Amino acid sequence: MKRTSLLLFLIWIGIIVFPQSVLSQTGFEHYEIDIHGDRKNFFELIDHIEIIPLEETDQTLLSFFEFYLPIEKGFILGSKGDKKFYFFDKSGNYSFHIKNNEQGDKGFSGFSSAWIKDNILEFLSSDDRKLFRYDLMGHFLESIDLKIDKNIRLGEMYSFEDGYIVTTIENLSIEKGGMVPSPAGYAVVYLDNQLNTINYGHKDNTLPPFPIANVPRLLIDKNKLLYKEILNDSVFAINENGVLPYLKFDFGKDWAWIHPKHTEHLGAAFSTVSRGQFVNDFRPLFSQDFIFLKYLINSKTYHFGIISRQTQSFLNVRDNIKEIGFEPLAVHEGKLVASLQSYSLEKFLKRIDSNRITIRGNKTIGQLINTENPALLILDFKTDN
Template identity: 25%
Template sequence: MKRIFPALLVAVLFAACGGEAESTIEIVQQANDEFKVIPLTIESEKRKLSEMIESIEVMGLEETDEGLLSGVYNFSQANERLVFPSGSEGDVFVYSNEGKFISTFSRKGEGPEEYGSLQHLWISKDTLFIHDRNRGNINKYDFEGKYLGQIKPSVKSAHLYPYKGGYVGDMNGMPIYDSLKFNIVFFDDQLKIRGMENLYKDVMPFPIESSINSLAAYGDDLLYKEIFGDTIFLIQNETIRPLLKLDFGSDYLWNDETMRADGQKAMGSIQESGKVWIFNPKVGNSKIYLNFNTSFSEATRLLIDQNSGKYYQIDNKKNVEENYAFVPIRWEEDVLIVSLNSYDLAELIKEIGPENAVFKKGSTLESIESSENPVLLWVKFKDFE
């Protein structure tokens, strides 16, 4: 019998990699979309995080009795608002573009106007769209949490992303239509199927639930990466082609066909083999921020230059016993948006130099240090030598 990883386990694994529980990242399209292979190894030269940073721009998130955040892993932005879930509680928080708290709501529950889980969230004009993975529905709310309706799917996808007036869905190892095994589905705006694609001849060795969205914006199109795959695909209209392969060679567990054929064997090998079994890339205009795991707890971070293929292992250590809680969210061209614990900010600024830190309007170091909420950073990395 196939085993199923609980979603919580996968969330914990990626928290070890950098804290992200989901990534609905905005990715700037490269000028050259030819297929590219970047060879990688588990062991590589380490560089301290602060030494790789050229500059940061800082925005605090106001703490109030209602606006107390357990974490920020992604956000959507529209109408001069930042909207994001925080932690695993299913709460939605609304902030201004200057980090001022506006409102919060939760419609988590079992009722017809509620969501059982908050898998992904998008904004369109004045409407929030929340993907409820447990039921497969998309619920619509205004910024105050008022219920505006629901879209029900013809088939339930693990991950969804809005695209071309409809949606793209990832079946996440549970392909549909028997022997054809379609794993990518194109929906219209009412979640009715309008096309399907099959990227892999074999299904995953065992189903695994992840809260990290396998689909991400890439200019006007989308990127897709299967959870156990090492290739990133470009989705254009209703066609899919490989764009980027992050190649760990023999260090990648799933390059061994016996692992894909035997889920029980693979489960035991994840902890013992020391090979890469899962990774999560954030693809920017010229760089990639990559988290990978070689066990259930061993996590490594790389910063990769796409043009040269050169990369460094990121040393996140703040001191002997602690790491920076540096959580990548998305790229804006060559700037990586991350969240960071407020109590780590002063130390990071000291390491990169105060002259390399700028505060957005309404934010100060004093106000941030007096808050328990994380901060948002716009990080510019130094060019590779």
């Protein structure tokens, strides 16, 4: 692994030193993000929007969910707060749900990651240090302990090649006034298909000044598994040989952690985030043609933008969409999947021509407005922006 670490170091130095023309030949993508630029009207960027009503029952009074997992018969919505997975058909009709109401091997205290592999729902309960598997009819199949040093705190997990990748989390030390490295010494752990530890990757020496878990650290782009550091505006690709630089979102001086004084101690970092003058974190959602970017200013303030991968241009989106409960979830088949709170649906739809709106199932807009559940939106953006 020492040889791999040296290689990664040399590659990283190359990113800093070599000109952009050289980096483009290696496939490394670089996007300049001007958060102060002109803002575009979000609704003018939409070519078509499809609304999927979510059936409201006593079992499906939904408020917020983080996971959208498409399956052959419909989709699954995962809510960390509810500690449940809700199964819907393609029209948004409720089928059943999975929740923690079991003891022993079937019981889980929550989940930090979820995905579909070989028509099986898999998810990590980091507190239980177990991988759970359910079939797509909601039947429990098995739970397996992760064979990782118990002193290592677990973050997220995803399937990778014939095994899995797990991220590690730093520990907060009050005595030392900040974070201390994970005992693993690396950011990711490689597991085989029996969940045995087989390797470690990405030695990150830049500790966050305090626990930050605003957005996912494992991302997917073009069937590649990516890892996002906390204090870095670059994203890394995970492969069998290590974790390599892949893409950079260049916020320039607006990136909070480029300024050393912001990470000098715990109080400086908290002050930097609470003042809200810099970008402190971001979440990209990737498609072949665009990247939908959510970037955080403080715990309550965030903005959206869209990057064209063809022109490398960045479009700031006007902020009115975040104020109406709009939350991007995933990209599926080249389209953005988002949730929208029902109380904002009428206002949202008035901003879009009716000929650009379709509704799955047999519900009317009036019926949609009178439900308490959020709706799923499938958005197709114009290509000439």
